[in-house]
Amino acid sequence: MAKQKYYVVWVGNTPGIYTNWPECQSxxxxxxxxxxxxxxxxxxAEQAYREGWKQxxxxxxxxxxxxxxxxxxxxxSEKPIEEIDYNSISVDVGTRGNxxxxxxxxxxxxxxxxxxxxxxxxxxxxNLGEFLAIVHSLAYLKKEGSxxxxxxxSRTALKWVREKQVATTLERDESTKEVWGLVDxxxxxxxxxxxxxxxxxxxxxxxGEIKADYGRK
Numbered sequence: 001m002a003k004q005k006y007y008v009v010w011v012g013n014t015p016g017i018y019t020n021w022p023e024c025q026s027x028x029x030x031x032x033x034x035x036x037x038x039x040x041x042x043x044x045a046e047q048a049y050r051e052g053w054k055q056x057x058x059x060x061x062x063x064x065x066x067x068x069x070x071x072x073x074x075x076x077s078e079k080p081i082e083e084i085d086y087n088s089i090s091v092d093v094g095t096r097g098n099x100x101x102x103x104x105x106x107x108x109x110x111x112x113x114x115x116x117x118x119x120x121x122x123x124x125x126x127n128l129g130e131f132l133a134i135v136h137s138l139a140y141l142k143k144e145g146s147x148x149x150x151x152x153x154s155r156t157a158l159k160w161v162r163e164k165q166v167a168t169t170l171e172r173d174e175s176t177k178e179v180w181g182l183v184d185x186x187x188x189x190x191x192x193x194x195x196x197x198x199x200x201x202x203x204x205x206x207x208g209e210i211k212a213d214y215g216r217k
Contacts, residue, residue, distance in 0.1 A: 006045035007208070010053035011035035017045050027110075029211070030114040033086075037208040040103075064126040084207060085200075086110040088149035089137045093129030094119075094214035099170055101128070102179070104133035106140070107212040116140060124179035125170055130157035132179075133188035138195050153202040153210050161199055164190045187213060 007024035009015050012034045018024040021038075028034035035053040039045040088109040095102050103119025116136060117132045121129075130152050137150040137162075152158055160166045164187065172180050202210045209215075 002174055006039045006042050007036060007047050008039065008049045008056075009036045010056075015049075015065070017042075017049055021209060021213065024190065025213065025215055026207070030159065032110065038204075049209035070199055077129045082200075084109070085149045085151075085198075088151055089115060090151040090202060091130065091133035091137055091213045092153065092210050092214060093133060095129065096125050097166065099123055099176075101130040103214075104129045104136070104214055105214075106133060106137045106150075109211050112211050116189070118182075121179050121182070123170075123175045127154055127156045127160070127166060128168060128170065128179055128183060130154035131160050131166060132186055133184055134158070134161050134199060135189055137201070139189055141197055142193065142195055149198045151200055151202040151206050151210060155201060158199060158201060161175075161190065172204050 002017070004064060005021070007018040007021065009018065009024060010025035012031045015028055016027075018027070024036060024038075028036050030183045037048065037056055039048060086109050089106045090109045091104060091106045093102055101120045101122060102124040103117065103121065105117035106115045108115060118132070118136065119129075131154075134150055134152050134157055141148055141150070161205045166183060166187070170176055170179070204210065
């Protein structure tokens, strides 16, 4: 059973605290410069809402609070979370089981407007869908002559894009023929094209759910 989350909307259609992602998404999806973030407990969400977005949104959880116990060796090597680049495309995957039917889309990070979508694909995995969505974005942006950033919340898919290869246990059979055909095309594109776009990790804990999220938690 999925753990209950609480979504704080500081800046959106109707600011407040919401108990599920679809309600939160309806407040921020088409709202310019929306400020929102998820929390594990109601008390955390209420405190964050009272304190305002400047102390919480886009910041690491430790900022603005009494320092917790730290291991010096780790904190010295940590990189600060960068600001969101809103001139970008954000991607995400919608799944019905993993593996199972998948679909993916890319949206304008600033407005939430859907730029492209693909699926449903009969059978795939979350990470393969994320991989396809990233490569789809890069191919789309190259055709447009754009160097916009691409965001994904999948570390695995980002690694696959960097390495230009996928490492998955999904077998090649009749049920996965469609997704593997798309993956093979995506790999070929990566191996035969150059791009200058940054492909970056969406920091969900600091920024809230990625704009392209399907809300299937």
